[in-house]
Amino acid sequence: MKTIKYTDIVNKTKELALEANFNLPKDVYNALLEAKEKETSPLGKSVIEIVLKNARVAKEEQLAICQDTGVVVVFAEIGQDVRIEGGLLADAINEGVRQAYEEGYLRKSVISDPVERINTADNTPAVIHFSLVEGDQLHLTLAPKGFGSENMSRLKMFKPTDDIELIKNFIVDTVVEAGGNPCPPIIMGIGLGGTMEKAGLLAKKALFRKIGSKHPKKHLAELEEELLILINKTGVGPQGFGGSQTALAVFIEEFPTHIAGLPVAVNLNCHAARHAEAIL
Amino acid sequence: MQKLATPLSDVTFLRAGDLVSISGIIYTARDVAHKRLIHLINNGEPLPFDLDGAIIYYVGPCPAKPGRPIGSAGPTTSSRMDVLTAPLLKQGLKGMIGKGGRSAEVITAIKKHGAVYFAAVGGAGALISQHIKDSEIIAYPELGTEAIRRLVVEDFPVIVAIDSMGNNLYEHGPMT
Ligand code: SF4
Numbered sequence: 001m002k003t004i005k006y007t008d009i010v011n012k013t014k015e016l017a018l019e020a021n022f023n024l025p026k027d028v029y030n031a032l033l034e035a036k037e038k039e040t041s042p043l044g045k046s047v048i049e050i051v052l053k054n055a056r057v058a059k060e061e062q063l064a065i066c067q068d069t070g071v072v073v074v075f076a077e078i079g080q081d082v083r084i085e086g087g088l089l090a091d092a093i094n095e096g097v098r099q100a101y102e103e104g105y106l107r108k109s110v111i112s113d114p115v116e117r118i119n120t121a122d123n124t125p126a127v128i129h130f131s132l133v134e135g136d137q138l139h140l141t142l143a144p145k146g147f148g149s150e151n152m153s154r155l156k157m158f159k160p161t162d163d164i165e166l167i168k169n170f171i172v173d174t175v176v177e178a179g180g181n182p183c184p185p186i187i188m189g190i191g192l193g194g195t196m197e198k199a200g201l202l203a204k205k206a207l208f209r210k211i212g213s214k215h216p217k218k219h220l221a222e223l224e225e226e227l228l229i230l231i232n233k234t235g236v237g238p239q240g241f242g243g244s245q246t247a248l249a250v251f252i253e254e255f256p257t258h259i260a261g262l263p264v265a266v267n268l269n270c271h272a273a274r275h276a277e278a279i280l
Numbered sequence: 281m282q283k284l285a286t287p288l289s290d291v292t293f294l295r296a297g298d299l300v301s302i303s304g305i306i307y308t309a310r311d312v313a314h315k316r317l318i319h320l321i322n323n324g325e326p327l328p329f330d331l332d333g334a335i336i337y338y339v340g341p342c343p344a345k346p347g348r349p350i351g352s353a354g355p356t357t358s359s360r361m362d363v364l365t366a367p368l369l370k371q372g373l374k375g376m377i378g379k380g381g382r383s384a385e386v387i388t389a390i391k392k393h394g395a396v397y398f399a400a401v402g403g404a405g406a407l408i409s410q411h412i413k414d415s416e417i418i419a420y421p422e423l424g425t426e427a428i429r430r431l432v433v434e435d436f437p438v439i440v441a442i443d444s445m446g447n448n449l450y451e452h453g454p455m456t
Contacts, residue, residue, distance in 0.1 A: 043297065043439070043453075043454055047401055050404050050437075051403060053404075054406050054408075057410070058352070058406035063342075063352050063405075063406040064342045064406065065403070065406060066354055066402075066403045066404075067340060067341050067351065067352040067405040067425075068354075068356070105342055105344065106343075106351075107341070107351070107425050108425070109425070119424055121424075146403075148379070148402060151357070179380060179381050179450055180402070180450055181357045181359065181379070181380040181381075183402035183403045239399065239401060240380060240381065240450050241399075241449055241450070241453070242453040242454075270402070270403050271403055272403040
């Protein structure tokens, strides 16, 4: 049994929120560098160059990479042998977010009620996904999720007999319809299977895989690769101005599902694919 | 690179795909501020700024760090303002800055009024903020980031996305 203090979780969450908003992850930066080389449209190339320069300025000046500092999404994986002392885990995470968004001069975009729409003024609550795992550690993954890309995401319940081509079309169409709105080059998270909410969660989780990593199952790794090629053939391009670099990566996460169904969720993330993680 | 100064007069020479740098004054407004402006127009009440030749920037900036006029300030998705745009163009609005495509209705109104829609690079808010030299809230401070701000900008970088002829960068790529 290991004890983790409430205040340590607050401080770590705060650190992660600041880190994520100011420093673009290295794998994303490198993928953008590569996309700049590969981009065939001159305008597309200069857009990616601007995006890369923006990331450098944000890091140097400790400014938000994007002004949409998002709803904070947190994946909290709690080892079964962990005991949290001094308060609730969710409260600690929200306190860390609150402090980061205040002290980091980050935008507060969260409203208290989807109908009444009153700003909570501190960017809480975060959307937290808890899961219990083996061991005595607390693993936090934090992602400020912008809504330009979130709004373009989709979920559809396919029939078990639907051809895989239909599913591919649905995924590619999502990108074409989104156009420049999600700030391409994007990262795609695709959730296959489970139930409705499980598919959404898988898609979100998929967004934070390391760029360059492949799905461990061969047929899904091949599907990821094929989808990336199809998406980059659409011509949407950086910012939707046309070009060959529409997506940096496609990641699939899957889960067993019911004989009668095939849920498919497509979650988009923009080039400002901000996330940070830590283990306590 | 074309250089433009505000307020805008004739913008019919601009073509989709042109790189433009803007200096002068631009105003920020997004969802709720648009609703309120339309409400004022419908009631024949005065607006918080003169729309004639004006540019509206769809942005909800981050708070300013001490010693800076503004925080990160890149464009938001323009299509959310589509149904609230034509009445402003009718009142003399000449330019809009945002990201992503616009509706057929907006494109028709842009053509009719000889206006222009610019795209700024979405997700480049830190870099863009360096071209904003001053910022002042002129209406609806209670809306926080969504308040209407008067920004003084210098060489603010944008791309012509829809020109006064209706050429559309998102549909057809650059004209030049
Ligand atoms: S889609 Fe992403 S990069 Fe674009 S404005 Fe929104 S948060 Fe920023």
